[in-house]
Amino acid sequence: MKSRHILPLGLITVVVGALTAASMLLIDWYPDQAAEQAARTDHLMWFLMIVSAIVFTGVTSTLIYCGWRFRVSDDNDTSEGPPLHGHTKLEVIWTLIPVLILAFTAVWAVRTIVENEAVASTQNAYSVTARQFAWEFTDPKAGIKTGDLRVPVGTQVRLDMRSPDVIHSFFVPEFRLKQDIVPGKTTHMVFNPDKPGTYPIICAELCGAGHGVMRSRVIVMEQADYDAWLQQAKQQVTKAGK
Ligand SMILES: [Cu+2]
Structure with a gap:
């Protein structure tokens, strides 16, 4: 990435990240926990919320920056740009990260269900x-x-x-x-x-x-x-x- 993009994109990321974090942390999203199962479920939900917030912040900040910085110029040039060729390393990275997040979440979710449904000796x-x-x-x-x-x-x-x-x-x-x-x-x-x-x-x-x-x-x-x-x-x- 060219260095002239880093500072403005970084600033937008900080602002979007702060707003996202504030909406997550300042609003009381969940009611009280009244069963042992609730805390386990909430740990998983918070993990998903935090991962989603990070992805949301990255995507939204990039969109805002690109929409502002690379918008069509006033001469209204709507012709197509030069063709882009794939970037194998980037594609591997953006495939691998979601796969790892999903696999980790799936294992955690199954563990949560198994623990939540564990049968006690007396019921x-x-x-x-x-x-x-x-x-x-x-x-x-x-x-x-x-x-x-x-x-x-x-x-x-x-x-x-x-x-x-x-x-x-x-x-x-x-x-x-x-x-x-x-x-x-x-x-x-x-x-x-x-x-x-x-x-x-x-x-x-x-x-x-x-x-x-x-x-x-x-x-x-x-x-x-x-x-x-x-x-x-x-x-x-x-x-x-x-
Ligand atoms: Cu009903």
Whole structure:
């Protein structure tokens, strides 16, 4: 590169890089993390964000500089320039870098999925029915059906999910997990809630006119609170059955 290009291109790169970094770091992009899976997913997302920001800064700065420096002159000469011949070394470099980034990301992504889905020795299992346009959660051991999902903190939760009508998708942003629910089969999700609180459950697959209101909540409770609630809910079921 000719040295007269280096300084202006460098300055533009610094400005574009600073704006990109500011938009990444100053905006609170993600909700709280409320499951062990969330931190692993976020590490991978931040890696992708940073790599994307570097590529974006390089490409955008070069485009801005070329658009300004090499724009057509006022005499409106639109004739074609001299033919360019390929630059083998450059082509190898710009092929190799994306291949390495993608391979590294793929390995990391597979590792994240395997770790996120690792099955603990004990689990609390719930059945989930997703239908147009509501969620229903069943604790098969206690025989309790609810519209909210209540789970104890610090355990592993397994969801066995079914749909009687169309495809839905179970999504809790605070867990960074999403799983489709497909008619005719049972899909599963595991998560380890690690922060008590109430978090939205959102249907993330367009499933009909009421899709936008197909929401519920997952309530992550301390074990003692959960036990007390479960006890009460069981009594209500017994009373109703009498
Ligand atoms: Cu939906």
